[in-house]
Amino acid sequence: xxxxxxxxxxxxxxxxxxxxxxxxxxxxxxxxxxxxxxxxxxxxxxxxxxxxxxxxxxxxxxxxxxxxxxxxxxxxxxxxxxxxxxxxxxxxxxxxxxxxxxxxxxxxxxxxxxxxxxxxxxxxxxxxxxxxxxxxxxxxxxxxxxxxxxxxxxxxxxxxxxxxxxxxxxxxxxxxxxxxxxxxxxxxxxxxxxxxxxxxxxxxxxxxxxxxxxxxxxxxxxxxxxxxxxxxxxxxxxxxxxxxxxxxxxxxxxxxxxxxxxxxxxxxxxxxxxxxxxxxxxxxxxxxxxxxxxxxxxxxxxxxxxxxxxxxxxxxxxxxxxxx
Numbered sequence: 001x002x003x004x005x006x007x008x009x010x011x012x013x014x015x016x017x018x019x020x021x022x023x024x025x026x027x028x029x030x031x032x033x034x035x036x037x038x039x040x041x042x043x044x045x046x047x048x049x050x051x052x053x054x055x056x057x058x059x060x061x062x063x064x065x066x067x068x069x070x071x072x073x074x075x076x077x078x079x080x081x082x083x084x085x086x087x088x089x090x091x092x093x094x095x096x097x098x099x100x101x102x103x104x105x106x107x108x109x110x111x112x113x114x115x116x117x118x119x120x121x122x123x124x125x126x127x128x129x130x131x132x133x134x135x136x137x138x139x140x141x142x143x144x145x146x147x148x149x150x151x152x153x154x155x156x157x158x159x160x161x162x163x164x165x166x167x168x169x170x171x172x173x174x175x176x177x178x179x180x181x182x183x184x185x186x187x188x189x190x191x192x193x194x195x196x197x198x199x200x201x202x203x204x205x206x207x208x209x210x211x212x213x214x215x216x217x218x219x220x221x222x223x224x225x226x227x228x229x230x231x232x233x234x235x236x237x238x239x240x241x242x243x244x245x246x247x248x249x250x251x252x253x254x255x256x257x258x259x260x261x262x263x264x265x266x267x268x269x270x271x272x273x274x275x276x277x278x279x280x281x282x283x284x285x286x287x288x289x290x291x292x293x294x295x296x297x298x299x300x301x302x303x304x305x306x307x308x309x310x311x312x313x314x315x316x317x318x319x320x321x322x323x324x
Contacts, residue, residue: 081143084119
């Protein structure tokens with residue numbers, strides 16, 4: 001549409017269409033060049049498929065019209081892979097698949113037994129560049145390497161270690177070994193944790209394994225009971241032995257002291273006897289009679305010069321009667 005103003009004419013419709021075209025082009029450029037990166041992500045920019053830079057969380061611009069493209073990689077999210085089982089629904093009551101993944105879980109132990117090992121691997125992306133460009137399929141590589149490392153670690157252990165006490169140590173060895181392999185491949189993945197879930201013997205031999213475990217538990221129980229009885233009896237016996245030794249040593253000291261006292265008393269008496277034999281002899285006689293006579297129940301006094309029979313005087317009985 002042309003408008004005549006004096007000697008000039010203006011094409012009003014053409015200017016409006018041109019402005020609209022400019023606006024549309026600007027919108028297209030902004031829409032294809034403006035992008036945002038989430039708080040848990042890192043943006044990887046490629047120019048015609050070649051890596052050029054990484055961008056942190058926030059709003060950014062890139063060359064539009066397909067010249068540059070962005071791939072957003074979650075670097076703070078922890079991912080999980082399951083081996084030997086699958087979770088159908090994670091909720092208050094978790095539902096698992098009824099299928100048995102024996103191709104993953106069935107393993108040969110170091111003592112040539114078979115065990116079904118189920119485990120999980122939790123990981124996250126620590127290097128977005130390596131994660132995208134160094135390995136074609138990092139997650140599939142993680143699955144393959146995880147199976148290989150677990151089989152290697154389990155293959156170095158006895159079946160009893162795998163089924164019972166060695167599970168924590170096995171998980172730690174798998175975590176270290178798997179991280180070393182992934183770092184060697186420059187996968188850009190970091191292992192957060194490896195945890196063994198269910199470790200069981202195969203179904204056909206499970207009753208036999210259960211019997212063996214019960215026998216081992218009974219053995220450990222009997223050993224513990226024996227040690228308990230040992231810990232009760234041995235200290236008691238040692239205490240009684242020490243008591244007997246102490247009593248014997250005390251008795252020996254008592255006998256020695258008494259003997260030394262008797263020797264000292266004899267020496268003293270003998271010394272007095274040498275000075276005054278008659279007095280000492282008479283004193284010893286009187287002391288001895290003083291000890292003996294109270295123990296005699298009946299006392300008979302006989303005159304040594306008497307030749308005929310005389311009725312005896314029951315002195316002891318009278319004395320007792322008089323005392324009463």
